[in-house]
Amino acid sequence: MTDKQILTLIENEDERQKIKLQLIPSENWTSKSVRDAVGSVLMHKYSEGSALNRYYEGNDIVDQIETLCIKRARKVFEVPDNWGINVQALAGSNANIAVYNALLRPGDKILSMYLPDGGHLSHGWSWPDMGLSGEKSKRVYKGTKKAISLVAKFYDIVQYKVNKESKLFDYDEIERIAKKEKPKLIISGGTAYPREIDYERLGKIAKSVGAYYLADIAHEAGLVAGRVCKNPAGIADVVTMTTHKTLRGPRGAIILSKKSLAKAVDRSVFPGIQGGPFDNNIAGIAVCLKEAMSKEFRRYAEQTVRNAQKLASELSKLGFDILTGGTDKHLILVDLRNKDLKIGTKGNTSSGRYIARALDHAGMTTNKNTVPFETGSAVDPSGIRIGTPTVTTRGMKENEMAMIAGWINQVVEVAKKYSSLEFEEFDKQISMDKEITKIRDLVKTLCANFTLE
Ligand SMILES: Cc1ncc(COP(=O)(O)O)c(C=O)c1O
Secondary structure (H helix, E strand, O other): OOOHHHHHHHHHHHHHHHHOEEOOOOOOOOOHHHHHHHOOHHHHOOOOEEOOEEOOOOOHHHHHHHHHHHHHHHHHOOOOOOOEEEOOOOOHHHHHHHHHHHHOOOOOEEEEEOHHHOOOHHHOOEOOOOOOOOHHHHHHHOOOOOEOOHHHHHOEEEEEOEOOOOOOEOHHHHHHHHHHHOOOEEEEOOOOOOOOOOHHHHHHHHHHOOOEEEEEOOOOHHHHHOOOOOOOOOOOOEEEEEOOOOOOOOOOEEEEEOHHHHHHHHHHHHHHHOOOOOHHHHHHHHHHHHHHOOHHHHHHHHHHHHHHHHHHHHHHHOOOEEHHHOOOOOEEEEEHHHHOOOEOOOOEOOOHHHHHHHHHHOOEEOEEEOOOOOOOOOOOOOEEEEEOHHHHHOOOOHHHHHHHHHHHHHHHHHHHHHOOOOHHHHHHHHHHOHHHHHHHHHHHHHHHHOOOO
16 A cells, blocks of 8 residues: 555655755764665664564564664774764663763762753753753752753753853853752763764863763764864763764664663663664664765764854854854854844844744744844744755855855845734745745755755
8 A cells, every 4th residue: 555645745855955055063964875775674674682582583673773883983982992882772862861861870960951041852841941050950859840841850951151352151150050059970962062062072171070971972973974174972971862863864763872881771772761673774774874984974964964064154144143253063152142133023132943944934944043142032043053974965065155145135125124023924925925936946946966865
């Protein structure tokens, strides 16, 4: 039986990804080999346990796949021989939860990055959160409705923010908070922090207060693999990453942990928080790791960063406020407040939702995002986040980034015409605007010159 309805929807999505510029930093376009592995018969198999130590029969082939995947991860991420590698966590959030479950007890304190400054939900988030431990977070732990992520219900979350002027991490301040709060775990890594992180310094801070240090490199895993970003393996106690962002693999995660913690991490993934792993995804991860060993992938990683830097500098020239003035990675965060768009009938300044929608109508898919010292909210934030992993996979370079920056600027100018409308009306009007339609056609033509296989 062919399910025409779903098949058509998949074809439509394939078309959408191809005719628009996918500029969401956490997305990418995988190779056909990765997609073949993920769509294979491996999805039928149950293989609870670990390679050569399973609870089900018939796993001799799956054992070889998982072993190969781990071997490749060791090579790609230069993981010390005595460190453990787990490739079974189903996603980045699960990998982080598995680490907490392995290292902490409920109620233990975690020091992580403040979500509106670019942290991640799986590092603990409650609302409203003052960013510091106190009465509020205690109440959260006791199970009030304020805990947004499960992690905030189970653990006492303390968070550090970026510096008000530089928007960079202030390591002295993190050290001060760590000394005062004495967390059991310190986490670095975020969804919208465009700069390299000082893993050595955070490792030292963690050690000085007797905490574990988890470096979450979900976003930059591919840039670490391509040797353009620093590698925390061997420095942090545990490293988690997703495989579906810059690493250009299927959805999944990898956990690297030092020898003394490796067994606890494995047991935490299974039987701690998961059942059977997705063997098809593990095969896909193995394929993407092989691809990541190639010279072509290194060139890709370098170009991804160069493209993001070019986009940042072109947008800066056009008067956009780029957080931290640029990027070391694949992503940039744009604070739109200086564009002075008066949004909706209340005329507020948090225009991220409006601009992200306008850009999508113009063929450029980004996402609305909170910015440090946010004055809006998560649903109506003041910024947008833009990333270059997918457009770089398409083969685009600096010239195309300059074109994209110009189009983004045009879209923001057009949006000003409609910004006093309520969102639904804004959405409708801007989707029909002649200038927007023209940009959408130009984007389509550009995309046709940079095909995706
Ligand atoms: C820093 C960080 N950690 C963890 C995750 C969670 O990944 P997943 O969506 O696979 O659960 C993300 C996803 O964006 C992330 O940015």
